[in-house]
Amino acid sequence: MNSFGRLFKVHIFGESHGESVGLIIDGCPAGLSLTQEDFLQDIERRKGGQQKGTTPRKEDDIPLFKSGVFNNKTTGAPIAVFFENKNTRSGDYEKQRAVPRPGHADFVANKKFGGHEDFRGGGHFSGRLTVCLVAAGVIAKKLLRAEGVGLTKAGITVNASILEIGGETDLEKGLQKAIDAKDSIGGIVECRVSDLPVGLGEPFFDSVESVLSHVVFAIPAVRGIEFGTGFAAAKMFGSEHNDAIETINGKTATNHAGGIVGGITNGNELVFRIAIKPTSSTPKEQNTLNWESGGIEPFSVKGRHDLCIALRVPVVLEAVTAFVFADLLLLEQHIKRIL
Amino acid sequence: MNSFGRLFKVHIFGESHGESVGLIIDGCPAGLSLTQEDFLQDIERRKGGQQKGTTPRKEDDIPLFKSGVFNNKTTGAPIAVFFENKNTRSGDYEKQRAVPRPGHADFVANKKFGGHEDFRGGGHFSGRLTVCLVAAGVIAKKLLRAEGVGLTKAGITVNASILEIGGETDLEKGLQKAIDAKDSIGGIVECRVSDLPVGLGEPFFDSVESVLSHVVFAIPAVRGIEFGTGFAAAKMFGSEHNDAIETINGKTATNHAGGIVGGITNGNELVFRIAIKPTSSTPKEQNTLNWESGGIEPFSVKGRHDLCIALRVPVVLEAVTAFVFADLLLLEQHIKRIL
């Protein structure tokens, strides 16, 4: 349930206020160089606290290798990486327990796990676990840039960026809207993958869109995904939408398909966008049920939270995209099992 | 690769112009009544030829049970169902082979399978295989309506319908646009699932959105998916988007989440929409590569094709949705292994 991938497998575990969160990667080829330094940049990008609209909670987030790395290289055995939870504030969660936070998983977790769930700070449902996704992405990105993997010498690159905040392409403006309204706000993030070979993915169930969307919806707060022209394609004529192939390598004149045809990469840039809902924890007062009293009561979020969770999503989106393609490339033998 | 599901497993096979297409369902509980008649309505809904904008190709599409059904009930063993391909027109595919059809998988299939692919009519990539998805859906829907499965006595129901054709909610108007333009056109389809219990799905990798979107992108021509408010959520404030829980069963005042929070069903109606691109085979002349000559040449689609493939999608969308929930319900033991 907490695993993804067929040859490059990612397993995650942990809770927001438990001792630690972590991941195991099983199936990473031996011989990939890997040090703590490799993680710093992406982990820094994920952290809150650096910009308007993100939470001041800070964790050191030093990746602790527990297995699978030896002499600064992967060994072929499972790579276990840990992150300690140092900066937790246990607060009075027990007291608040019967009052499920609107937009959060509190209610469903309680029903699903029969009241046994770790409810502190969202427990296992917490966005805290995205640090595990980012760490898996760091390792996957190194694989994607290994020699001979992509169409160019630089290998395959994955880049995500924010397109809109609260409907504004001027992101400062979008954020200011939320600050002014004392409310949280959503956004749109785009991801592009370049230098992919033709032929990744499968028809039907394991189409590139299928596996990508599967893992993208593992990112909390994602509400939609579209590839290439996406929803706009529903308004187009076929002669507009079709991309004419122009070269023997499959390069097309336009890229409405976003780099995927028939579920398979076609050698053009892969492009997709995702919609991020506004942070569920808004400063605004809201109503919710008290499941003990059965009554409705006003609810106010205390503590530190992001106004716009979308700001932290790009590096997470890159990460999950990277490990999808690590897996697809291994499946198609574009990455050698031993580097 | 051509399989989906963990306990309720669907395997598909076949090609557009091969002898037959078919499916195996493994893991369907024993004791479910099942006859050919159960399939007729949904297979009829999928067929082309009944309305403006759909292809005149007709297959009898009689489901042939090969195993797993005995005395009109499922036995617990794998259910194999076949559909013969009777109405194929082999045409002169060999001749056209070096000219990949724009928007189709011809080019990527050729690269992926090294020229060994069955290229006749799209081969294994053909929309013909959606009859297998529909058949799997018929069986899954029967399970969803079994006694005690859903929140109400009627069990769980899955309904999909077309929202827009070519940007028009007046569907006749959208279709006429395409006919007038002598071009194909896209559309938007919505799916609603009612009476789901709380607690299906898992946090992160196996969220309901993850597994649903995975299988939805197995449907040819889907370019995007959004749950609940979807892309519009990216423009909303948190206090607007959050759905206030009002009852002990989790009913919410609004349903912006579309029935899923934290990746888990929350007991409200599940709602999602998908974008369907315009049919790749448009009557309009287009350019494409001839990979033998290396030159660009004009290309015209001959033969019978849908102007708007979206018209045939609702029943397919219901089907894949149904087998996702059959699987999730088995995983959470809402369906008994022996009925």
Next chain:
Amino acid sequence: MNSFGRLFKVHIFGESHGESVGLIIDGCPAGLSLTQEDFLQDIERRKGGQQKGTTPRKEDDIPLFKSGVFNNKTTGAPIAVFFENKNTRSGDYEKQRAVPRPGHADFVANKKFGGHEDFRGGGHFSGRLTVCLVAAGVIAKKLLRAEGVGLTKAGITVNASILEIGGETDLEKGLQKAIDAKDSIGGIVECRVSDLPVGLGEPFFDSVESVLSHVVFAIPAVRGIEFGTGFAAAKMFGSEHNDAIETINGKTATNHAGGIVGGITNGNELVFRIAIKPTSSTPKEQNTLNWESGGIEPFSVKGRHDLCIALRVPVVLEAVTAFVFADLLLLEQHIKRIL
């Protein structure tokens, strides 16, 4: 449940007295030549009726390709193969139903599937389905002999043979014992695989022994498996059992390990043996329960049955061994995805 393999996947279906049995292979590389003729020899080897001790039931057993083969080559899409059940004698199974045959699955099938199982001739539990295993093995063996796959130009070969019948290495003698006693008899079958590369398999859960024994116990009537020296190793000293490595390629002076160390192939011949129980259907009268009356009653097998099912096992054992190694070789990239 009825599937095996990670990249080279085998799915089987069917019942003894249903319309047909069959298999799907998903993940077979494109470009492998494949014709009906390829199957004849192994299917002939599996058939009863040619020798003392095997059943006179004969099926034509012509493999019917339903998908995945085009111009006599695999396409990369799922390969569906069927065998019709022509030579069934429905008999009066309904009448005998409440009297589970000793040694057969009748009782457990009834309990497991709540009385919905197809009980005719063992239904889905029947040895009839081994024809599907043999067919999968034929395709796998072709892959194992593809250029560049094994250590030698001839590729990897899999050979199984009978070592003992009823404790006798003179097989005629063993068989005569059974004929004289008017009873069925067991045997021991050995399998050898030559020219395997070093490095297949994984430590722990996916050791070569793990995956091989998993599939070997899918063959009806197998009661034990041992690798290399096997059970005799339990009586040996370490200095006796250890195989001294003598060459840079890993060749060892002895082969007590049977070609596997630490779960991984070591470049020596792979050797293992399996124990086959006597055919459950013996001509001798036996007692069993009548689950309707609750009483014990005498039971006699009518109809045609093998005295010694072990005689038919070698080709089935080769088959499952072959598809295990097809999978392991694909996983380690010794077989190219596109031939």
Next chain:
Amino acid sequence: MNSFGRLFKVHIFGESHGESVGLIIDGCPAGLSLTQEDFLQDIERRKGGQQKGTTPRKEDDIPLFKSGVFNNKTTGAPIAVFFENKNTRSGDYEKQRAVPRPGHADFVANKKFGGHEDFRGGGHFSGRLTVCLVAAGVIAKKLLRAEGVGLTKAGITVNASILEIGGETDLEKGLQKAIDAKDSIGGIVECRVSDLPVGLGEPFFDSVESVLSHVVFAIPAVRGIEFGTGFAAAKMFGSEHNDAIETINGKTATNHAGGIVGGITNGNELVFRIAIKPTSSTPKEQNTLNWESGGIEPFSVKGRHDLCIALRVPVVLEAVTAFVFADLLLLEQHIKRIL
């Protein structure tokens, strides 16, 4: 690759001389009470140092819960458990590296992982990781004893014991043989599981024998497995081997089948035996290759090692058996997802 199970999933990681070894269990139902004390007895049984013939290496082996346990109960989220490696002696492994130890995985690991493997003390191939299997078994055993799971109120019990050492049923005598010979020695271990319900397992690929043998061969040094009468069945007549069903619950007069018919549990005691080879590290001097010089040289094991690894196997065998049945019981809904 380092994972096992479909609903009750066990993932393991770690190396002999790395920082730690550990496991994740995903899919354990919420609400199972779990404390460190639950682990002590089985971990103590696994440890060397208590008896003649086992290694003096001792680890504290305190299970460190990292996630999935809250208020001494499982939460339904992944359970991560760690064991620190404190008592390692790094020795001069680098120097010995080119001299693969006979009977060990040194040579194959080097080939498989291209020289990147952690070679210290066997690295990821080390028997050290069996502490992870034992820990997974502790949790599984608690599930098997949960209310309503087995046929009796006590639930399902799993017991393994040593039958033979070096061919002697007087175990002291067998061990003394090895001590006298200054050599290591093998043995045979038997496992019995009582109070299993009828109907676990599947025909063919997921037979009980298939899944059990799969995981049993994950235990280092296992060379063979046999169920019920096992290899002796190959010498028997059918009328001798068949177990006559005597009661409506499936109890049989004899139990040659060892509790499994047609791959399915039949309600009788499950019985199987495994053969354990002599410890590869024997005090006797042996020859092996030096892969740098290419020459054969004498080799002596230094350090602490078990004379008879079979002595430590019973608790590991119980463990893997327990998590197989936890999985099979969840699959058949004999264990509720929420306790």
